[in-house]
Each structure stands twice: as C-alpha cells, then as structure tokens.
Amino acid sequence: MLNDIKIIAAIAATCIALVAYIPYLIDMFRGKNQPHLYTWISIFLITAVMAYIQLIGGAGIGAIPTILGVGVNAIILFFCFRYGTKDIVLMDKVCLAISVLGIVAYVLLQNQPVIALAIVTAAEITSFIPSFRKTKNSPYSESLPSYYLLMLKLALILVALQTYNLLTASYSILWILVFVVFLIAVYYWRAKQPHKQKVRHVNDAPLI
Secondary structure (H helix, E strand, O other): OHHHHHHHHHHHHHHHHHHOOHHHHHHHHHOOOOOOHHHHHHHHHHHHHHHHHHHHHOOHHHHHHHHHHHHHHHHHHHHHHHHOOOOOOHHHHHHHHHHHHHHHHHHHOOOOHHHHHHHHHHHHHHHOHHHHHHHHHOOOOOOOHHHHHHHHHHHHHHHHOOOOOHHHHHHHHHHHHHHHHHHHHHHHHHHHOOHHHHHHHHHHOOOO
16 A cells, blocks of 8 residues: 555656646746756756665655656756846856765765765755845746645655655755745745836746
C-alpha cells in the first residue's frame, strides 16, 4: 500500500514537472515574465547535481521528477538568453560564481557527502538571490502560478522518496522553504507598488 502511494506520488510529481512551467514559459514569451539568466544557470547546474545526489542516496522513483526538471530547466535557460531580464549587477555575477564554486567543491568532496551537501545547499540558496533582487525592483516580472505548482511537485517528491536521508530529502525541503519566503516577499512588494505601475509594465512588455 505504501509503495503504491509512493508510485502515485512520483507519477503525479512527474506530470506536474511537465506542466508547471507552461504558464511560466507563456508569460515569458509574452514579456510579462522576465527570469534572471544567472539564477537559471545556477538552478540548471545545481538541479543536475541534486538529481545525481538523490540517485546515489537511494531516492529511487522519487528522483524521476528531479531528473525531468533538469531537462525543463535547460529549456527555460535557453530562452532566458532572449527573454530574460537585463537587470544584472555585479552581485548577481558574484552569486553565480559562488554557485559554480559550490558545484566544483561538491565534485572534489564526494567522499565526504555531508560536507559536499552543505556546500551545494549554500550554493542553492545563493543561486536564487539574483531573482530576489530583480523581483524586488520589478515585482510583476515573475509568473507566480508556476511556483505553486513547483511547491506541490516538491511535496509529492518527498512523499515518493523510497529512502529518507539528507541526500534525498534536503533538496525538496530547501526549495519549498525558499519559494514560500519568495512568494511572501513578492506579494509584499506588489502591495507596495501602485496598481497602475503593474498595468504599465504589462502593456509595455514586448509580445510575440
């Protein structure tokens, strides 16, 4: 019975992983969503590493949505070069460098998995800082429905895991917390920005 629940959760998480970014991509093509290139470079690289960590940690079918996420992240990263925000500052470059160094450190410290995981975790958090900064400056530049779907996907991944330990569960738990904090912050920033600014932002956005 428990194994059946895990299989169902894995299938559901996989389906959500396929559709979660559809509204994100649509809004990107319409110019309403402007993802940060450096964040998505980091997310792509780190998700690939975390998929590998989950596999060697014994996640089993629970790792399938994460593996699929690597492919989806690659697609979004590709389109970021055209549709991503131009709001890039030195701090964003520093955050990207820290994320890349975190991945390199993981490769060098694979024989010490706890230390390697701690480094990758720090790199994960750092990778999202550019998006936080960009969205604070432009609160309507992110499509939020995809974040709710991603949180649901991550929760289902936790249910689907066949083995629970730091290597398999930390990725999902961390990103759920990051997304919760991010969504609260975005709604706060939007509440402070006059509605007319939102309208102007959408109308001025390039459409295809």
